[in-house]
Amino acid sequence: xxxxxxHSVSLVSDKCKGCTTCLKRCPTEAIRIRDGHAVINSIRCIxxxxxxxxxPYKAKKATHDDLSVLGKYKYTIxxxxxxxxxxxxxxxxxxxxxxxxxxxxxxxxxxxxxxxEMVTAYTRHYINREDIPKPVxxxxxPTISRLISMNYPSLCENIMPILPPVDIAAFLxxxxxxxxxxxxSDEEIGIIFISPCPAKVSYVRNSFAGDRNYxxxxxxxxxxxxxxxDVMDKxxxxxxxxxxxxxxxxxxxxxxxxxxxxxxxxxxxxxxIENCIRVLDQIDNSDITNLDFIELNACSGGCxxxxxxxANPYIxxxxxxxxxxxxxxxxxxxxxxxxxxxxxxxxxVEYNPYARLSADxxxxxxxxxxxxxxxxxxxxxxxxxxxxxxxxxFAEDIVKNxxxxxxxxxxxxxxxxxxxxxxKHESILERLKPIQKQNKETGGEST
Amino acid sequence: MSEAVKFHFDVDGSDFSSAGAASVxxxxxxxxxxYPPEVIRKVSIAMYEGEINMVIHANGGTADVEVYDNEIVIxxxxxxxxxxxxxxxxxxxxxxxxxxxxxxxxxxGMGLPNMKKYTDSMEIDTRIGEGTTITMRVSx
Numbered sequence: 001x002x003x004x005x006x007h008s009v010s011l012v013s014d015k016c017k018g019c020t021t022c023l024k025r026c027p028t029e030a031i032r033i034r035d036g037h038a039v040i041n042s043i044r045c046i047x048x049x050x051x052x053x054x055x056p057y058k059a060k061k062a063t064h065d066d067l068s069v070l071g072k073y074k075y076t077i078x079x080x081x082x083x084x085x086x087x088x089x090x091x092x093x094x095x096x097x098x099x100x101x102x103x104x105x106x107x108x109x110x111x112x113x114x115x116x117e118m119v120t121a122y123t124r125h126y127i128n129r130e131d132i133p134k135p136v137x138x139x140x141x142p143t144i145s146r147l148i149s150m151n152y153p154s155l156c157e158n159i160m161p162i163l164p165p166v167d168i169a170a171f172l173x174x175x176x177x178x179x180x181x182x183x184x185s186d187e188e189i190g191i192i193f194i195s196p197c198p199a200k201v202s203y204v205r206n207s208f209a210g211d212r213n214y215x216x217x218x219x220x221x222x223x224x225x226x227x228x229x230d231v232m233d234k235x236x237x238x239x240x241x242x243x244x245x246x247x248x249x250x251x252x253x254x255x256x257x258x259x260x261x262x263x264x265x266x267x268x269x270x271x272x273i274e275n276c277i278r279v280l281d282q283i284d285n286s287d288i289t290n291l292d293f294i295e296l297n298a299c300s301g302g303c304x305x306x307x308x309x310x311a312n313p314y315i316x317x318x319x320x321x322x323x324x325x326x327x328x329x330x331x332x333x334x335x336x337x338x339x340x341x342x343x344x345x346x347x348x349v350e351y352n353p354y355a356r357l358s359a360d361x362x363x364x365x366x367x368x369x370x371x372x373x374x375x376x377x378x379x380x381x382x383x384x385x386x387x388x389x390x391x392x393x394f395a396e397d398i399v400k401n402x403x404x405x406x407x408x409x410x411x412x413x414x415x416x417x418x419x420x421x422x423x424k425h426e427s428i429l430e431r432l433k434p435i436q437k438q439n440k441e442t443g444g445e446s447t
Numbered sequence: 448m449s450e451a452v453k454f455h456f457d458v459d460g461s462d463f464s465s466a467g468a469a470s471v472x473x474x475x476x477x478x479x480x481x482y483p484p485e486v487i488r489k490v491s492i493a494m495y496e497g498e499i500n501m502v503i504h505a506n507g508g509t510a511d512v513e514v515y516d517n518e519i520v521i522x523x524x525x526x527x528x529x530x531x532x533x534x535x536x537x538x539x540x541x542x543x544x545x546x547x548x549x550x551x552x553x554x555x556g557m558g559l560p561n562m563k564k565y566t567d568s569m570e571i572d573t574r575i576g577e578g579t580t581i582t583m584r585v586s587x
Contacts, residue, residue, distance in 0.1 A: 285492050365480060365516070
């Protein structure tokens with residue numbers, strides 16, 4: 001079991017009040033409240049960023065590199081995710097952003113949207129193969145891939161083995177840098193991904209795409225947005241740069257963009273982690289047939305809804321619609337049906353039996369019986385006061401010796417009531433009763 | 448040989464959107480118990496089809512799952528109309544589901560055939576006007 005997984009969602013514990021908001025919203029029950037603070041179980045966390053979005057105290061944050069990372073390299077290339085383009089109000093030309101990226105210190109820009117158009121073309125060929133399990137599930141959202149590896153063992157092989165656009169963009173950016181600057185060593189080239197979400201940061205940090213990871217660092221769309229605001233205003237009216245991407249590449253930023261571009265109507269596109277889970281449950285039961293392609297985005301709205309963006313996802317999508325209006329459809333579409341070998345993921349997605357109670361089945365069965373028995377004794381309110389999201393999760397924690405039954409406030413309150421019934425004559429509540437009664441009789445007179 | 452772990456679920460007959468909930472829950476339990484993915488898949492498909500059948504034809508029922516070391520037993524029980532002709536019902540594509548149910552994408556006549564296909568044994572005990580109990584076994 002992988003325990004060395006590097007996550008990108010973390011907690012600022014002095015801001016955390018130990019409220020149960022994130023606890024209830026975590027789709028994999030990865031959060032517990034312990035000693036008044038949220039604790040994230042790194043084996044269960046899928047970096048979806050839900051807890052960052054819902055925390056009322058801003059106590060959860062996405063960890064990523066900051067822009068000072070540019071100083072570490074002699075030659076830097078920005079890989080902007082297309083969702084970056086939807087952040088700006090009153091922008092009519094992506095060229096301003098490309099120029100702005102150079103102004104804030106990048107030496108070159110390689111748009112992820114360009115690589116997305118290549119992946120679209122490869123997907124069109126790939127889904128026509130006879131020897132592959134259908135439906136093909138998009139590999140673009142790392143949260144979905146991780147969720148499948150944990151909860152849907154039989155769907156692992158349905159995930160498209162072609163690398164997501166960001167990896168292909170990084171590879172091509174690296175090749176180009178080597179071509180124009182053969183004097184640079186690998187360490188001197190900084191390929192910096194501008195990401196809308198923590199899941200993609202984790203994806204890079206854990207080398208999901210295998211050992212050939214060309215991405216040097218990951219910064220957030222949010223940080224880059226604020227840096228760009230400063231420089232974009234200072235420049236004049238005319239954009240000095242052009243975007244290389246087309247409508248299809250930019251469409252990838254929101255739900256349906258990737259799947260509608262494959263020109264095959266037998267697709268399904270869903271977003272929001274809860275909706276995605278429901279779709280996966282049904283596909284897992286072979287209940288959705290006649291589909292060739294499934295696009296699932298953990299964030300509502302798609303990548304524009306990522307936890308490291310600024311704009312409302314639907315407003316960002318509307319802006320992208322108008323930005324792509326005068327662009328060519330797909331200028332980066334490769335000719336021919338050949339998919340280069342290096343664009344296939346050498347690692348594949350494997351089942352990770354993280355949920356196993358014990359490696360020994362007899363022990364697991366004994367623990368399961370105990371969990372069932374304890375669950376039956378619990379109130380079933382799923383209130384979260386014990387620090388677990390549901391009564392059943394609490395029972396599991398008790399059996400795993402991670403907590404004790406006296407954390408259940410409902411049980412404790414009942415015990416407390418029994419106790420004061422017994423000690424009635426000594427109770428202060430009893431002594432207060434005549435006073436309360438007197439107040440009631442005199443009504444509002446005393447006030 | 449350890450004792451069986453038993454789960455009981457009530458399948459609500461009034462709500463299509465919750466049909467399949469017991470199957471999802473059993474899937475989770477079997478993952479926790481460390482059963483191999485192929486076994487989990489068989490159990491979950493068979494159970495899902497059974498749940499849907501109970502919702503379509505019998506206004507719900509109960510699902511009991513007994514998990515043994517080397518075998519999983521699924522008992523689906525309802526108080527529905529019973530199956531008049533089992534042989535016919537077992538034919539792929541045969542369905543008595545009403546049009547409004549077919550419009551929802553259910554009632555393709557694959558329920559019972561799939562339940563048989565994905566399990567190692569299936570017994571149907573049905574009484575007209577009284578109900579049906581289906582016992583399925585998946586062994587490891």
